[in-house]
Amino acid sequence: MHASTLFSSTLFVATVLAHGNVTSPPSRQPGAAMASVCGAAAVSAILADGTGPLENIPSNGAAKCNIFMCKGAQFADNQANVQEFTAGQVVDFEVQLPIPHEGPANVSIIDTATNTVVGDPLIEFDTYADEALATLPANNTAFSVTVPANLGGKCEVAGECVMQWFWLGTAARQTYENCVDFVVV
Template identity: 40%
Template sequence: MKYILTNLVSLAALSGVQGHAVMQSPVPRGTGPKQEELCGKLVTAVLERDLAGPIENAMNAVDSSYKCNAYLCRGYQYEDNVDNVHAVKAGDVLTFHIDLVAGHHPGYANVSVVDLASNTVIGELVSWDNWPDSTSGPPRNDTDFKVTIPNTLSTACDEGGKCAIQWYWWSISNSQTYESCLDFYVE
């Protein structure tokens, strides 16, 4: 029985069953060689294994090679994503879809503009006090939503690598963090 249980747990880990939620559209930042260099092979491997999983799973793999902040865009680095930077204008409306793999962990969520150099929120675009909201939809307004690019970002986010739109979910019931980032600049 122990052998069967161990194999089932291993199979669940490999298949991504432990995943919870991730931005699916627009295509968010992803992993790459710069992330592996800064975050280390072990942390990067855990984050790659479950793209929708909590960041805390990767923190259990931290070793001496960890020199990044996995709580900023999951440790995914701008340098690995320069071909996926979105040019936007103030007033543009972006449509998002969050793939909710497992939503039985209530918490709160938001979509904010983050200054990447200081890891500070410089603009909140939308937030939910109760996420995922089991009473939403269809269509759901917590996994499918729109945000408007504010006029106030034109100076702070005028070139790629300065800002990202970050979808963030904190699951209160199990103390887990989920994030996805979209690199952009305001034309």
């Protein structure tokens, strides 16, 4: 019980300190598998500021730890969060942006074996989360993407693909991302 209370408290603090985070659909979170690949310091950094920039997540230098692939979060820790989508389905995203940093952003499907984009981005923003605006455009925090029908047989096995929200705060020189595990059924 103490561990879950500590985790919940840490997650609350992380949300308060956050720069930006996908809140829906559920995104990958750190866990024991990430700790074994990337080290406890990487997990601790995400738990301390779960939506902070990738540049703030220490890597232990292990070849299997790729902070620029889902923040280093591992599929093994997130198998219970795999979403099932159909080709042509519209998927609603909700994002919290308490600290905006102007720059480009997109949501793309990523092949997790190669960390490469599959097809075209599902949505792109040339300018996103512009801190110079008094109010951010509504589509910065609530938008939809459509699951493509032409994935060439990819994304049918859990862990093979993710929908990756990627945002580069240009002036801040900070990179943010979240990954949503999914399969096309």
